[in-house]
Amino acid sequence: MSNSATPMPAPLGRTTGSSRVIRRLARCALRSRCALEATRSNPEAKFSLLGGALATMRPFLLVTWMETNDLLGRLKAALASRRRASVNEAIVDLLAAPPRIGRSWKSVALAARRNGELTLARACAARMTADGVPEGPYEEAAMAALTGQLEEARKLAAHASPSGITEAALEYLRGTIALNSGELILAEAHFDAARLGDPSIGQTYLALASLRDMAAAPELAEIILDAREKVSTSNPFDRAAYHYALGKTLDDLDEPERAFEEIAAGARIMANLRPYDRNADASLAQSAIRGFDGARIAAFARSVDSDNDRPILVTGSPRSGTTLLQEMLVRHSAVADGDELDQFSVLLREIGGNGAGDLERYQERLGGIDALARLYLRLLTERFGTGGRIVDKSLNASRYLGQFAAVLPGAPLIWMRRSRLENAWSCLKTFFAAGINWSWSQEDIAHHFHLEDKLLERWQAILGDRLLIVDYEDLVQDTRSTTGGVLRHCRLPEEESVFGEGKGNRTVTTASVVQARQPIYRRGLDRARRYRERLQPFVTAYRSFGGKID
Template identity: 40%
Template sequence: MTAARTADFTATLARLKTALSCHDRAETNSCVGRLLDERAPLGEQWRAISHLMQVSGELTLALRAIDAFIAASKNKPMARYAKVVLLIQAHRQHEAHNLLKALPDDVPDRGGRAYVLGNTAITLGRLDEGRAYLLKSVDYRPGWGPAWLSLANAGNIADDPIGDRMLTEAAAAEQHGQADLARFCYAVGKLYSDRGDTGAAFASYARGAGLLKLGTPYNRAANATNARLAMTGFTIHSFDRGRKSEPANVSRPIFVTGLPRSGTTLVEHILASHSQVHDGGELNIIQQIAVAAGGTSGEALARYVASGGETNTLGNLYLHLLSERFGPAGRIVDKTIDASRFLGLIATALPDAPLVWMRRDPLDNAWSCFRTFFIHGVAWSYSFSDIAHHFNLEDQLLLFWKTVLGDRLLVVPFTELVDAPALWTSRLLKHCGLAEEAGPYAPHLTKRRVSTASSLQVRRPINREGVGVAEHYRELMRTFVEKYKG
């Protein structure tokens, strides 16, 4: 390499470092693009750059950078496995599954490979294949909580021999790390729940939650402050139309929010059964818009505009990141958790985006949250006192957003939806500006990936199985009943 090229790469890296420190997205992307175009000899650094681009939502650059890392490693299997991880994070499970199957059996290791293949297969709706891989995973790693939890969640295991096998591996599970042991506890809780043993199920879930709480304590003050800021500075006049310019295709995203386990995945599945709609899942890219705006409050948005920023720029950034995930065509359901904290920003930057809020019976919702292992960690879900605190905050947010957004926000009661699915499906389609089609009225017939805890439920006809699920646990949930104000 010539001295001139070396100097040029060094200068570009210096610009990249400065751009990162200033949170200059455009300059960051420009520098990474130039390094890629010039095939900079960055070796292992390409992996870090790929991760940086993935975190910021720039998946095109992230994938190019991971390919550069693979090339620099001379196509080593572990480097290609890094691309498998990236593809999964980008919700491209089919590509990830096929790439991993092409790698050697010991990449990253036999148990880990079987685990990833099992989960991607289940996400893609191939349950038998997924279970077979997951059973291989526990063959290699007896008592391993992550694999057992995936197996437990792959269906009702009350009369399945794998349930008895799971219990025989309890001692082996104790030898794994705290986080893995917690997952095993959730798996055993699911087994006892399927078998109708209320006391044993509760005890196992509670132990798993306690282990997780040790590593992820809930900060009530921070959550309350976050909720307060989300509502600060917005009024019924904040969303008046009449701006000089707006981002193109502002109705492309459909936001479905509400508490976790409130039925958001069911609504997403109904909408994604329409020929013009794709499921997005928990995208989290709205957080990038909050970073660009300097916060989620109306006051932060006002400061952004006062400093020369434009709300249509924020909308265009969201739409760009959406296209990075899904390409330029089709409408996308975004059911990011805690979107309630971003609704003011969403309603301003994307003025035509439909907003849907799911409501479920609080006791059922609380129990479903407590018994669910959330892959990214939900600190408030590990005790009923904390669950009640968070639910009370979300109720305040719902009341506020209903007041300031009016008919822009469609509130869907879960029980009413499952009792009268045709009626509510029609309302959802109308609210989202979608033409009537048969698909949304029979969503269980739609084949698509589903990666949340509701993946199996939504593949069955709409039913009332989720109604009244907490009644057997009411006495054990006394703390929630006492502290929840709704």
């Protein structure tokens, strides 16, 4: 956050001695309350507690320009130091003051969210509204949605006005909230309103295309196909999104050649915007397994005292069936919820790397790794509350699986696997907004899959029966038997509910959001067959790495 981006507050005059005393007393009271809670549970609890208190406070305390700069300077120094606790403390002090920093609260909110402090993040977003920022209510709603509070997000978005933003942006947010809540008809209405408000936004057409089979919605298909000129002058990201929307639409309309060309056009744009670094990917994969074996993981785990069997880790390549399995598990009465989380990345920053040596150095500094287990479990509670098991379906878990297994020795580990050709096609045709830069090229997909294959082979050898391998095809075709094995692995009794309807109004934020709202998605089988010839670059590259394709 730069000084130049920080709106200077209006001169408020000299702060009186009494107001300074009041402010200090307020900070001391809040910190004392946090300290008391810390003695009752653990020191990490204070940020959730304080965030909850501050989210409901609207203190009218005068803050001088000098004090504002001091508070922001401390936060910037904490961010530069990459010390999570220091960043959290600096955010707490900002909220306890609080200065009028307007739009800069958004950057503070994002820093809190990156640290997993979701209550603090929402409190920071609320300060934008309190400071009179026109788009404050919109940003509040967006942050509530990002942190899993869909009902709160819905209410905020419903009452937000397009001040400071466009009507199309507000409708798109409302549509996204409805989509992630499983209200597909309402989502379509909002997305269509966004399209009418600004027909040049390619992401809107992609959202509309994802909601229905275009063969059964010819009018909507025609709207998407006819929008090319409207999107032609948009930014590259929106143009790429529109190409993927065309690809989905034409695939549904049984025009595979045209569909593939549109997807390839969108992928070329994204490859320029977000290039894939093969060397960095390979280096991260290598460091993940360096130094790990079964005995070393067991030795690490002996220093973990916290009860840690709440999470269920589901991992695998994107589009391999992880969302399907997650949705089945959360139907179980003992499983409260699940999502594509990124909480272990907070721990990785605490540890300083993803290898065994990094974890050992952390252990030497702190005398054990139980603090990491407590942090992870507190972040789960911050996101989902206290009750029930939680499915952690995080991207790239293969790159820290050894550390996860050591820090949370009671957590079941599941790896979803899918036919490589089907998986490659599904990744290639999916518009990943962030984090999957290897998906823009068939050769890069092959390279990444090769790395994942090697990691799976190594983790199987290290973790043994603790890592359950589930094939997507088995889960879809032999659902009861396969799911029964998954439930036993997770130490869950069998229940008929896992084969029924999903829990209503759950947050689903992955690229498989629409399929997650449907019964077992058997259409995912053998979808790549008619594109086999066009997927030959992937087949050739994957085989060159030693991979096998039927």
